Amino acid sequence: MNSNLSNSRQAALACLTRWHEGRAFAETLVDRECSRLSLSPADRHLVQALVFGVLRNQSWLDHVIGTLRQGRLDMNVRLILQLGLCQLFLLGMADHAAVYETVNLAPSRLRGLVNAILRNALRKEKAILAEREKLPLHILYSTPRWLVEKWTAQFGPEAARKLLQWNNTTPRLYVRANSLIPLNDPPEGLVPLGGAPGWFSVEGLLPLKDVNSGALYVADPSTRYAIDLLAPQPDEEILDACAAPGGKSAAIIAATGGKARLTATDLHEHRLPVLRENLARYGSPSVATAQADWTQPCPPQWEKRFDAVLLDVPCSNTGVIQRRVDVRWRLNPEEIRRLAALQRTILENASRAVRPGGRLVYSTCSIDAEEDGLLVREFLKDHPEWTLKEEKLVLPQEEKSDGAYAALLICA
Template identity: 35%
Template structure:
């Protein structure tokens, strides 16, 4: 497992250089590896996922520990040596069930398998043994003396983000947010209510050996309590009775209040989580035009739509920041913009994103978001609703984008009064009328949404 884990981590790092073109998501690399090794037992599969996501979740703290025992700066170490030591350190710090001797010996063994020079093998051996002796009592930076470094190291976030949150949120709130990002998110699923009710699905899953609880907020959500087999092999999944989706995403979609018969334009459809939810809500009456620029994501959306047995969805592969290939006179009752963003609200679910993002990304995404709004707005029917959604917590991509759009489009306004008949939505509407969920406050992914109405 450790060899596969190091391989996945190394591939992700090579293909996801900060400032460069985005490479594959970590989840995709893990799933591909598991697919390539079908005979792995469930415990081995779980350990592989734990090692890979754990190392990237805690990379900042691991590197700090390695730096305390290494005579070379961490950023000067051979990439494979560094990843072997990260793997060792993660096991020593967070996996009590793995003996320290096993963690050390496996790293040395892997160094030999990869035919590292003898000097580097000796370095891995010496550094790993020092770590086994020093951990877990290695002191961390003092928050009173080095507040930014202390937050960055203790919670494993890049220093620019730690500094940003300390300034914007204050110390107490910044620590709570960063700590929440390191918690494992619940396994939330959305019930395909076009085929089955949540209560009935719970019974079906129970017969498949899966215990669930009702969602805490979403009326169509369930939480899986434990999972000891591949969920994608379950008959209920293959029959299209459910899909994975955080409750925050489920709630955000409800804001749009789609009604049977509506025509809906969705920009940034991705793999179809919100597309298929909208299709459920239309109950087979109405049409959705789902737009995305990625052929791979469009293909995934189509597979998901087919598995769920949902109709009324048309796919359009195009760059929605440019002029849309839609008849100029066409108008939609609802528009959903699931905007590309920094993803800083979903770091607990995608821990690797913290190491890809840079400060300049916030303004870069804001420009993309403004372009999507600008291109979609002319297709809004008077009296219709436009929903803007991100999975980031940062105002440059949220409130600032909305303020700029509303200044340049006076025929749009933040939707007044109750935004939905669903009582589940109300607790998440702030004083400014925006929908907001936070991992540290709600144990949900960090989502932002603004519902705009176009004047008649």
């Protein structure tokens, strides 16, 4: 058997084990493990497909394991079985290689058990797959039941089902062309996105040269709505309050042909160097950057100072679950309530930085009303001097992109 394939499966098992032990992101664990083992791009690809495939289908895989074997299984064996079933039923790998390699992941005393369960799964394949569509949504789409119920209540059963289905598909990669650093030779494999000028879907390899030069920025097209609503103008004084790592700051500068007077702040001092580095690469080196905690009152020197403020607040990331496989498992209703309270405080304080007649765009990559439209309406109730001019909720299953929310508020 190919030893690189064995390495990839071992790496995937190591990543899943660590994922369950701590709070690290799956993406970070995959990157770290593949670099440690110096895996080739093809092997990295397999590790990612295995780890993400298991995490996206965890409840269904456990359900299948439960139908094949009653009684307790230790975590290591459960993860090995999840990996085996993922290869057999989700990634369509050859049966023989998938079973053989998976059995070899187990300690010798447990190989017989793993082999028996996987062979039993193959014998029952038809029944297992036929049963799938009849399972409750939280098992079929491996999403916590509370989240399924929440989305069903918010969007209706049909839209919720489509969203759950979308979240379990593989995300595409997109880039935004930076008008400040034109591409010399448009790279191959970039397909322009209809209705989103300057945006491309990456159909081949990511053109690293152009990403490193700052001519292309990797981002999802859903992020453009916040900038469109802000409509930054040359010479305006603009604040990007939650700015790191700087994607939207760079887009603001590009939208004004490099002429906005931008201040970019973030809570985390350690994120500022990355923010500055990104802004320099994207052709906007003169942006003023500063550490600021917007849960605290607006600093006096910034009160009523800005023509426009962008508030891209920390959020639950429920709009980007397709891309970030951990989110659904790390989130709970209490965390959403905590984030909504934090967002409301940040909005209260940062809104004071807007001059009379100025505007503020509040944005998230969450699709949950408590962090989006409901929160904005609560704010408006307490602040009659503000009006909601326009808002946009991007639902991933409808736009075939990440989910996002942006609201344009005007100060009297």
